[in-house]
C-alpha cells in the first residue's frame with residue numbers, strides 16, 4: 001500500500017488524484033491533504049479518506065490537525081508519495097523536503113519546474129516523476145532509450161486557435177475558457193490560449209530531460225490524442241497515444257514503473273490524427289518566454305508575471321491583448337542568476353507578481 005499526500009487536493013489535479021485512489025483502494029491510501037482556501041471541501045475529503053492531517057494555508061484549524069503549512073504537514077506524517085498539484089510555488093519547500101527524504105514526488109504543477117527545475121533535478125535521484133501530460137508521454141517513451149535526437153510536445157492551440165486573428169486582442173474571458181479538448185482550471189486554460197503554458201512546458205522539458213530548445217519541438221495537434229513523442233537519430237519516432245484525461249498521467253506517476261488498469265471504451269477506430277506547425281504570430285508570449293529558457297531567474301519571474309497577468313485578465317481588469325504587453329514589460333529587465341534555494345525562487349516569483357501590479361498602476 002502506497003501512502004499518498006495530495007498537495008492541492010481541492011483543485012482539478014487533486015480531485016482527479018483522489019478519484020484514482022478512490023478506485024484503487026488496495027494500491028493507494030491517502031495520508032495527507034492540502035489546499036489554499038477551500039477548507040469545507042478539504043474537511044469532506046479528509047473524512048472520506050480517513051485522513052488525520054491536513055493543511056489549509058488561508059484557514060488553518062489546528063484543533064482538527066489542519067496546519068497552515070505543507071512542510072509541517074509532511075513532517076507530521078509517514079508517506080511514500082507526494083502529488084504536487086497546487087498552483088504557483090506554494091509547495092516548493094514541501095517538495096524539496098520530500099525529495100530530500102528520498103520520497104517520490106509526482107509533479108503536476110509546472111511552476112515548480114519552471115522556477116526551480118534545476119534545483120529539484122539535483123535532488124531528484126530518480127524520484128521526480130512528471131505528471132504534465134506531454135512530459136509524462138515523453139518520459140514513458142524515453143525509458144532509457146538510446147540515440148534520441150529530439151522530443152516533441154503536442155499542443156491543442158487553445159480555445160482561440162481558430163479565432164479571427166484581428167479580433168484576438170479583445171477576446172473575452174468566456175471565449176478563452178472554452179478549451180476544445182481538455183478540462184482544466186481557469187488559469188491554465190488561459191495559458192493554453194496564449195501558449196504561455198507551452199512555453200513553460202518547453203522549460204519544464206529542458207529541466208526534466210536535458211534537451212536544448214532546438215531539440216524540443218512543438219506540434220499543433222488538435223485531437224489531443226498524441227501527447228508527446230521522441231525522435232531517434234534515424235528520424236523514426238515513438239509516440240504515446242491515449243484519451244485526453246489527466247487521470248492517466250497522474251496514475252502512471254503514482255504507480256510507475258507499474259500501471260494502474262482503467263476501464264475505458266477508448267478506441268482509435270475512426271479517429272484522425274493531424275499535425276501542424278503552430279502559427280506563432282498568434283502566440284507572441286510563447287516566443288518571448290522560450291527565447292530566455294536558459295535564464296533561470298527569467299523563467300522563475302515569468303511564472304509569477306504570468307500568474308499575476310492572467311489573474312488580472314480573469315478578474316476583468318485587462319483585455320486579452322494586454323496580456324502580452326504586460327508580460328513583456330514586466331520582464332524587460334531581469335538579471336541572470338541561478339535559482340539555488342526555495343527562498344530565492346519565492347522572492348523572484350513574488351517580484352514578478354509585484355512588477356505586474358506596479359505596471360498596472362501606472363497604466
Ligand code: MG
Pocket residue numbers: 132133134135201
Ligand atoms: Mg501539458
